[in-house]
Amino acid sequence: MDNNTNVIVQDRQDAIHEKGFDMGQTQFGKIKVGVKTLDDAVLNLGEIRSASKNRFDKATIFKALADNDVAKLREISGYFYKTSGIYARACNYFANLYRYDWYVVPEIYGDNVNEEKVIKDFNKVLNFLDNSYIKRTCSDIALTVIKYGAYYGYIVPSTHGLVLQELPIKYCRVRYNIGGRPAVEFSMKFFDQEFPDINYRMKVLKMFPDEFAKGYVAYKQGRLKPDYVGDRDNSWYLLDPDSTVKFSFGNGDIPLFINAIPAILDLDAAQDLDRRKQMQKLLKIVVQKLPMDKNGDLIFDVDEARDIHNNAVEMLRRAIGVDVLTTFADIESIDMSDKNTATTSDDLQKVERAVFNSLGISQNLFNTDGNLSLEKSILNDEGTVRNLLLDFGVFFDMLAQSKSPNKKKYNFRLYILETTQYNYKDLSKMYKEQVQMGYSKMLPQIALGHSQSAILNTAYFENEVLHLSEIMIPPLMSSTMSMQDLKGAGENNKSTSSNSQKQSEGQTSENKAGRKEKPDDQKSEKTIQNKESMS
Numbered sequence: 384m385d386n387n388t389n390v391i392v393q394d395r396q397d398a399i400h401e402k403g404f405d406m407g408q409t410q411f412g413k414i415k416v417g418v419k420t421l422d423d424a425v426l427n428l429g430e431i432r433s434a435s436k437n438r439f440d441k442a443t444i445f446k447a448l449a450d451n452d453v454a455k456l457r458e459i460s461g462y463f464y465k466t467s468g469i470y471a472r473a474c475n476y477f478a479n480l481y482r483y484d485w486y487v488v489p490e491i492y493g494d495n496v497n498e499e500k501v502i503k504d505f506n507k508v509l510n511f512l513d514n515s516y517i518k519r520t521c522s523d524i525a526l527t528v529i530k531y532g533a534y535y536g537y538i539v540p541s542t543h544g545l546v547l548q549e550l551p552i553k554y555c556r557v558r559y560n561i562g563g564r565p566a567v568e569f570s571m572k573f574f575d576q577e578f579p580d581i582n583y584r585m586k587v588l589k590m591f592p593d594e595f596a597k598g599y600v601a602y603k604q605g606r607l608k609p610d611y612v613g614d615r616d617n618s619w620y621l622l623d624p625d626s627t628v629k630f631s632f633g634n635g636d637i638p639l640f641i642n643a644i645p646a647i648l649d650l651d652a653a654q655d656l657d658r659r660k661q662m663q664k665l666l667k668i669v670v671q672k673l674p675m676d677k678n679g680d681l682i683f684d685v686d687e688a689r690d691i692h693n694n695a696v697e698m699l700r701r702a703i704g705v706d707v708l709t710t711f712a713d714i715e716s717i718d719m720s721d722k723n724t725a726t727t728s729d730d731l732q733k734v735e736r737a738v739f740n741s742l743g744i745s746q747n748l749f750n751t752d753g754n755l756s757l758e759k760s761i762l763n764d765e766g767t768v769r770n771l772l773l774d775f776g777v778f779f780d781m782l783a784q785s786k787s788p789n790k791k792k793y794n795f796r797l798y799i800l801e802t803t804q805y806n807y808k809d810l811s812k813m814y815k816e817q818v819q820m821g822y823s824k825m826l827p828q829i830a831l832g833h834s835q836s837a838i839l840n841t842a843y844f845e846n847e848v849l850h851l852s853e854i855m856i857p858p859l860m861s862s863t864m865s866m867q868d869l870k871g872a873g874e875n876n877k878s879t880s881s882n883s884q885k886q887s888e889g890q891t892s893e894n895k896a897g898r899k900e901k902p903d904d905q906k907s908e909k910t911i912q913n914k915e916s917m918s
Contacts, residue, residue, distance in 0.1 A: 438462055441645045453637055454553060457531045460638035464530055467647055473640055473742050478526035480764060481772050482807055483518045484800040486829050487783055491793045501793055508786045508795045509836045512779070514544025521775050524630055528771060529639045533631040535567055537622065539592060545782060547628070548591075551577075556619070557629055567627035569595070571602035572618045594622060630774055643741035646734075653734040667705045671695060743767070761805050775799060802830050 439459050447455040463470045489505055527534045527549070535555040539546040554570040578584035588596055598620030601607050609617045632639060673691065674682050683691065692709035699705050739746040745760030776799040783797035784790070802810050807830050814826035828838050845851040906914075 438466075439644075441648055444641075444644055444648075448641070451635070451637075453532065453635070456637050456641050457552065459644060460530055460532075460641055463644055463647065467644075469650075469738065470640065470644070470647055473643075473744060474526060474529045476744070477529055477639070477764065477768055479522055480768055480803050481521075481525075482800075482802045482804065482832065483521040483772075483775065484802045484807070484829050484832060485512075485517055485779065485797055486800070486825065486835050487512065488796050488798065489793055490796055493792055496792050500789075504788055504793075505795065506836075508783060509834075511542075511544055511786055512783065512797070513834060513836050515782075516544070517779060520545070520547065524775075525768070525771055528630050528632065532634070532636040532638050533629060536628045537592060538626045538628065555629075561624045564624045565627070565629040566624050567622050567629055568619045569598065569622055570616075570618045571595075571599045571607070571620055574599055592626070594626070598622075628778060630771060630778075632771065640742050643738060643743075646738040646741040650734045650738050665704045668708050669695065669699065669705060670708045670710070672710060761803075765801075765803055769801070772799060772801065800826075800830060807831065 439462065443455075444459060446452075447459065464474060465471070487505070487508055489501055491501065524534045524536075531552050533552060533555075535550040535552055536547040537550055539548050550567075550569065551573060554573040556568050556570075557565040558568070559566055574584050574588055578587050588599060598607075602618050602620065605617065607617045607620060609615065610619075671691070673688055676682055681688075688709060692707065695707045695709065699707060736746060744764065745757060776797070779799070780797045783795045787794045800810070811827045811830040814823070814830055818824050818827065825835060825838050829835065
């Protein structure tokens, strides 16, 4: 910002015109008096606003919502995912909220089943699913659904693992279901519009499954019929329902948080205004008031006033954020702020709360104020994405069943645990308690993120190859003792158990009295405040 500013000489109109000043040619933004012509300092702050304009305004977003323009809404969502940090973080948070831990359970229908055959097929299914990278696939699909409202994919045949080829959402649609599966139609205009060069178009077409080549040939030959009489769009081709997938929230296939974008625009405008106010606070104006005699006449003429002003400007020209004002008039500062309010409030916080309210997310997720409210908010967020998790479970369960070679005797079912980034430790502890009742020994490890294959391979390698079970012997517990140990081997065992019980009771009596301290996330805010005040 330039330090030099113009001299404003205010006096009686006759005195000004007498000295040759014509204020009729003066513009508000620029006043030429002194050695330079300078812009008004406050107007320069408006450059920040022009630099922070968004591609889409609120009117465009509201019109797209009113017209149900799904293509425009998806474009808006993708733009704000790239440009808005809070919008991108909300989308990533919901997409990665669940951990997508899964496990396979064989269902055996008869007694005369070859166990070795079941184990062999079980390992094959696990190997296929491990190579499908289910966790990464579900996370990527969830992010696409949240950003664009839906995900369309084609199952590419492979014996190694699941290969999903994502289809461009702009050229896909679903109008009905076949056998409980969505019937995905694909517009063959995709190849002509996206790849104008015919040679490159043919290369791309060969990269797609054979079904797309058949549909494209039918489209070019005019054999695809339009939906109704008068419809000129004859490019839609019905793909094989057994090879296509679609995931969505069932909200009209629009982005999940599109309604929150207008509030984000309000936040950007409020932040821009706040920055301008902060910059304006840094400005300093040096006012030198030239004296007048007792009759109110000028002591210095205008030329002398100009020289006095220029001298002050030259002296302060290296100062940052300092302007000089030379005047004959009295200077008065008018404060437009409301001084009647008893308390001051942060206007930006109000706008930020509006953004989180529009997103349906607790602001405590990113700026925690209370542990109890945060916990309840996370539970609501889990419920929002749960339907998508169930759809993933249905799809991958069908995939696991399709790999069962002998469904009459046994079948393989896949289940996805409802573990999230916040509850997986608690669920692992609960599954561990169920082990003591004879339930699955794998679930505690699966809840911690381990796969069934890793659990089985590690256990076999440590016990059968390294023989660690003979070296590292755990203490006897009800979950590790054999049936003979549980029944006991005489009175010696009874006396030993009674003595150990007495010892444990004695140890308990020496411990600190009172119940066990709760974790921090289960304590009330009042308890946390009291603990902090005592420290």
